[in-house]
Amino acid sequence: MSPSIFSTVAQLVITAIWMFSLSPNFCKAWSIDSSCIAFPQVQAAMTEALNLVIYAKLRAANAPxxxxxxxxxxxxxxxxxxxxxxxxxxxxxxxxxxxASVPSPDGIVIQCTDANLTPIDLANRKYIDTKRGNKVVYAPKIPGATLTDNACGGFIKAFAYPADRQQIVLLCSDSNSGALKSSYSDLLGPWRTAGDLTALTPVKEKGLDALGMYLSTMILHELMHAASMAEQLKKLQFAQFPAILPDEVNGQPIGEIYQYSPISGKQLGDSISSGQSTVNNLQHNADSMALLAASWYLPVYKWVNGKCGVIPKADRAPATFLNTPTPPGPS
Structure with missing residues (x-):
């Protein structure tokens, strides 16, 4: 074989390997901690959370x-x-x-217990992560709530925290309030093509907030925080999705805002808002982004003032856009 032919073949092989490594079907990145063995629904919910953001990005970019x-x-x-x-x-x-595409052991790790978080200053909700070199972790504070001594506090659904080059998404399982025990057991996906979501009792009673009860949407909320932490590793910047929002309200700092009515300032079905936070605050609010992606993920439906309605077939977005990538899979 001549050197020129050998060089050409070598380049083709290298190119093929490079393209193979970029194939979304073979991208393994985020990981699931061994504490999640008792919760087999986590992998499917995480995959759906990534499908939510993939579809939402394409929905934002494309007609109709x-x-x-x-x-x-x-x-x-x-x-x-x-x-x-x-x-x-x-x-x-x-x-x-x-x-979510950062290869393990860096990047996002899904964890299903707070047993590795040992309290060192309960008044300030300060812990050390004994699984990760005693990394200091601050668990969420919930104004007005009486929390237990563990990081999930018997009340919190989930939270995310950085640990060097990892972003830990902790899905709480310590109480019935935790994400792993309070979330709906099924996925949103089947509602994309079958059934009548408007007839579902939680949707009739809670409207858009019903989508927030799916584990995939809860995970996506935490992924917004995790992505913010990951971006901070790349360059010096403030957190895009912090626990305390950037604009004060009535001269007072406010925490992130959860659920439809507090975010929109509307009661379910009302067209007039009694008072909505600033654009800047809501663009820094993780629940806003998670609920938005969930609302777009179901192309049969629209959400008007928080209530679910059916979109005529001629006006619906496709269930799958051309060249939709496969979500990164677990390591």
Whole structure:
């Protein structure tokens, strides 16, 4: 074989290996801690959470126009097709995908117990992670709630924290309030193509908040925090999705905002808001982004003032966009 032919063949082989390594079907990145063995639903829910952001990014970028009031209600956008807001959500949904694609042992780790978090200063909810070199961790504070001494506190659904080059997503299992015990046991996916979501009792009673009860949406909320932590590793910047939002309200700092009515300022079904937080705050609010992705993930439905309605077939987005990537899988 001549040197030129050998060189050409070698280049083709190298190119093939490189393309193979980039194939979404073979991308293994985020990982699941051994504490999740008792919770087999976690892997499917994490995969669905990534499918939510993949679809939401494509939905933000592609026709047909978005219907309902999800982006107005959750991000204080001027309308559902505001180009600046759509560009913002595409950026941060892509950042979630990027964070979940970091190869293990770095990157996102899903954990299902707080047993490795030992308290050292309960008054300030300060712990050390005995599994990760006694890394200092601050667990969430819940104003007005009486918490137990463990990090999940007998009350918290989930939280995320950085540990060097890892982002830990802790799904609480210490009480019936924890994400692993309070979330719906099934996935959102089947509602994309079958059934009548508008007839589901939780949807009739809770509206958009019903989507927040799925484990995949709860995980996505934490992935917004994790992506923010991952971006901070790349460059010096403030957290995009912090526990305390950037703009004060009535001269007082406020924590992140959960659920439809507190975010939108609307009662379910009402078109008038009694008072919504600032655009800046809502664009820093993890629950806004998680609920938005969940609302878009179901192409049959629109959410008008938090209530579920059916989109006529001619106006629906496709269930799958062309060249939709496969989500990164667990290591």
């Amino acid at each position: 126009p978005r219907l309902g009031t999800s982006m107005v209600d959750l991000l204080a956008a001027p309308n559902e097709n505001d180009p600046n807001t759509l560009e913002f959500v595409q950026t941060w949904y892509q950042n979630v995908i990027d964070a």
